[in-house]
Amino acid sequence: MYNHPSPTFLDRGVLTCYSLPVRSGTFLIPVPAPWRNMRSSLAIPPLTPDLIQVLIDADSIRRRVDDLARQISRDYADSPQPVILVGVLKGSFIFLADICRRLDIPHVVDFIALSSYGLAGSEQSGNVRMLMDTRENMEGRDVLIVEDILDSGHTLDYLIRNFTARKPRSVKTAVLLDKPDRHVIPVKVDYLGFGIPDVWVVGYGLDYAEKYRTLPYIAEMRPVTA
Numbered sequence: 001m002y003n004h005p006s007p008t009f010l011d012r013g014v015l016t017c018y019s020l021p022v023r024s025g026t027f028l029i030p031v032p033a034p035w036r037n038m039r040s041s042l043a044i045p046p047l048t049p050d051l052i053q054v055l056i057d058a059d060s061i062r063r064r065v066d067d068l069a070r071q072i073s074r075d076y077a078d079s080p081q082p083v084i085l086v087g088v089l090k091g092s093f094i095f096l097a098d099i100c101r102r103l104d105i106p107h108v109v110d111f112i113a114l115s116s117y118g119l120a121g122s123e124q125s126g127n128v129r130m131l132m133d134t135r136e137n138m139e140g141r142d143v144l145i146v147e148d149i150l151d152s153g154h155t156l157d158y159l160i161r162n163f164t165a166r167k168p169r170s171v172k173t174a175v176l177l178d179k180p181d182r183h184v185i186p187v188k189v190d191y192l193g194f195g196i197p198d199v200w201v202v203g204y205g206l207d208y209a210e211k212y213r214t215l216p217y218i219a220e221m222r223p224v225t226a
């Protein structure tokens, strides 16, 4: 598979260039003087041949995450103790990092790692197993599970049951992407970013075989043929 290129900026004397690795070498694109201090907004990685289209661009993600953070801050304004945000590794790490920095309520960050038995390619099975547990004591606390994507629902169903048994004050869910056509188990999503069709998506934390997690947008992947 083609590795995703990572564009960088090069300073060539007085000239700043946007350096883009391509199969046959490197493209150097001169950056006009007024744009030289806007490096991060220029560094939008292009689609590679594995990716069909950008489904959700970085600006739309930013605006939606802002909305969700405002909503969450409002809903937990009276929480007696800092809210525990639990990021589900690995896919949620960017969504969690962005959302927690926009909250204006007291909160702590925790993580959990899970795996599914019987993985066949990209398909999820119903057997969820914990690889790494959280550290915070959840008893009497408000817990918000932060997930990148809801697919079959097995992962969130497992987490809600598992956390509820720890006697928290509340357990809610914040999910960036939902694939309604794929649900096998009904799961309540309290804060949803976007509904998407049943296609494999990557970027903004989501991977295919550990690739593409750091793309700033959500892209649809070309189906992989065996």
Ligand SMILES: O=P(O)(O)OC[C@H]1O[C@H](OP(=O)(O)OP(=O)(O)O)[C@H](O)[C@@H]1O
Pocket (backbone or CB within 6 Å): 088, 089, 090, 091, 092, 115, 116, 124, 147, 148, 149, 150, 151, 152, 153, 154, 155, 156, 206, 207
């Ligand atoms: O609704 P479900 O069918 O349970 O699927 C959703 C889960 O699948 C993905 O995790 P994955 O196992 O791919 O791990 P990763 O986050 O480390 O990439 C995703 O991050 C969710 O946690």
Ligand SMILES: Nc1nc2[nH]cnc2c(=O)[nH]1
Pocket (backbone or CB within 6 Å): 149, 150, 151, 199, 200, 201, 202, 206, 207, 208
């Ligand atoms: N990266 C990724 N993980 C998933 N888990 C369930 N659906 C998806 C998807 O479309 N992309």
